Amino acid sequence: MNNKSDKVSIVVFIDALGWEVLRNRRFLEEELPFRSKLRSVLGFSSACVPSILTGNQPRDHGHWSFFYHTRERSPFRPLRLLRWLPRGMTDRGRVRNWISKVVKRAYGFQGYFQLYNMPFKLIDRFDYCEKRDLFRPGGMNKGKSIFDHLEGSGVSFHCSDWRQPEDTNLESLQDSLVKGEISFAFLYLASMDGLLHQVGKSSKQVDDKLAWYEHRLRKLMALAREHYSEVRLFVCSDHGMATVEQTVDIGSKVDALGLHEGRDFVATYDSTMARFWFYSDTARQRISTLLSNMPEGRILTDKELQALGCDFDNQQYGELIFLLDAGVIIVPSHMGTQPITGMHGYHPDHPDSDASLLSNVPPPVRSECITDVFHLMRAEAGA
Numbered sequence: 001m002n003n004k005s006d007k008v009s010i011v012v013f014i015d016a017l018g019w020e021v022l023r024n025r026r027f028l029e030e031e032l033p034f035r036s037k038l039r040s041v042l043g044f045s046s047a048c049v050p051s052i053l054t055g056n057q058p059r060d061h062g063h064w065s066f067f068y069h070t071r072e073r074s075p076f077r078p079l080r081l082l083r084w085l086p087r088g089m090t091d092r093g094r095v096r097n098w099i100s101k102v103v104k105r106a107y108g109f110q111g112y113f114q115l116y117n118m119p120f121k122l123i124d125r126f127d128y129c130e131k132r133d134l135f136r137p138g139g140m141n142k143g144k145s146i147f148d149h150l151e152g153s154g155v156s157f158h159c160s161d162w163r164q165p166e167d168t169n170l171e172s173l174q175d176s177l178v179k180g181e182i183s184f185a186f187l188y189l190a191s192m193d194g195l196l197h198q199v200g201k202s203s204k205q206v207d208d209k210l211a212w213y214e215h216r217l218r219k220l221m222a223l224a225r226e227h228y229s230e231v232r233l234f235v236c237s238d239h240g241m242a243t244v245e246q247t248v249d250i251g252s253k254v255d256a257l258g259l260h261e262g263r264d265f266v267a268t269y270d271s272t273m274a275r276f277w278f279y280s281d282t283a284r285q286r287i288s289t290l291l292s293n294m295p296e297g298r299i300l301t302d303k304e305l306q307a308l309g310c311d312f313d314n315q316q317y318g319e320l321i322f323l324l325d326a327g328v329i330i331v332p333s334h335m336g337t338q339p340i341t342g343m344h345g346y347h348p349d350h351p352d353s354d355a356s357l358l359s360n361v362p363p364p365v366r367s368e369c370i371t372d373v374f375h376l377m378r379a380e381a382g383a
């Protein structure tokens with residue numbers, strides 16, 4: 001115990017630990033007195049996490065919603081055959097999970113892969129944005145992440161395996177700290193997100209979950225202090241969680257226009273966004289008119305998309321993007337068929353979109369947006 005290592009910086013990522021989720025809760029208030037709200041980026045975790053890891057906006061790292069339309073060869077072509085199977089069979093969650101696993105293995109996808117509820121009818125028009133492991137060097141579609149910098153600078157660091165449960169990730173970090181050989185760690189804790197989706201941010205179950213995090217992080221800090229003379233702890237998140245109050249079935253309204261999906265246009269319905277690509281001007285006009293008259297959300301203009309850092313090359317993620325107001329979700333969507341209590345992926349201006357940064361020392365860089373976490377991590381690691 002006399003030979004303590006110098007310093008360790010630990011960045012704890014808790015998925016969906018929003019600023020508004022923490023409101024009126026005293027989560028690690030004494031241990032982590034430096035607390036700030038972070039503005040998120042437009043998109044789901046598949047967009048927010050790459051922004052945290054690169055310091056870039058979605059257009060610059062190239063990650064956004066999982067599925068995007070491709071006019072080239074789609075990796076999902078063979079799956080089209082599944083459209084002939086009865087829907088009762090292919091729509092079942094367990095069956096889809098199994099198919100997702102087979103596809104992931106067949107293509108050697110290293111990232112998170114889930115087919116969700118994407119219809120097989122037009123699956124061969126789509127490609128998938130997260131084929132690589134985001135938490136490994138070379139994981140980004142464009143540019144470098146913190147893990148490229150860490151690897152390049154020879155810093156001795158620990159990073160959780162995102163495929164593992166939280167307990168395993170906590171234990172594995174504890175093992176690394178005991179050895180005293182690392183100076184930087186990234187701890188990945190993801191199960192808060194699922195809970196918030198299920199029960200919403202005001203549930204007692206969220207208090208219980210936060211108490212569990214408190215207990216485990218206190219233990220982690222105490223252990224780190226036994227082996228390091230300075231322990232710098234940062235807790236960050238990617239977005240918050242809004243409470244769902246209303247659902248809207250955009251797919252049925254679009255179907256009712258009588259256009260031919262596949263010949264006139266293709267669409268994906270994420271939980272909070274409908275995204276369209278057009279093959280005909282008529283389809284573009286009629287769908288635009290329909291959406292313009294819907295009170296539940298609005299079409300994002302090119303100027304807005306640019307300001308949000310979501311103006312992608314060749315409109316990769318949609319030629320037209322309809323974003324729902326906070327608290328409204330598309331049901332059924334290609335992400336799920338059932339309503340749910342909490343959702344994120346709304347405009348970053350909405351308070352429920354805000355993420356958080358909590359620390360036991362003042363952050364080394366100005367921290368206002370989730371992209372600042374990248375600069376914080378580089379400064380802490382010296383990478």
Ligand SMILES: [Zn+2]
Pocket residue numbers: 016045193194197344
């Ligand atoms: Zn989520």
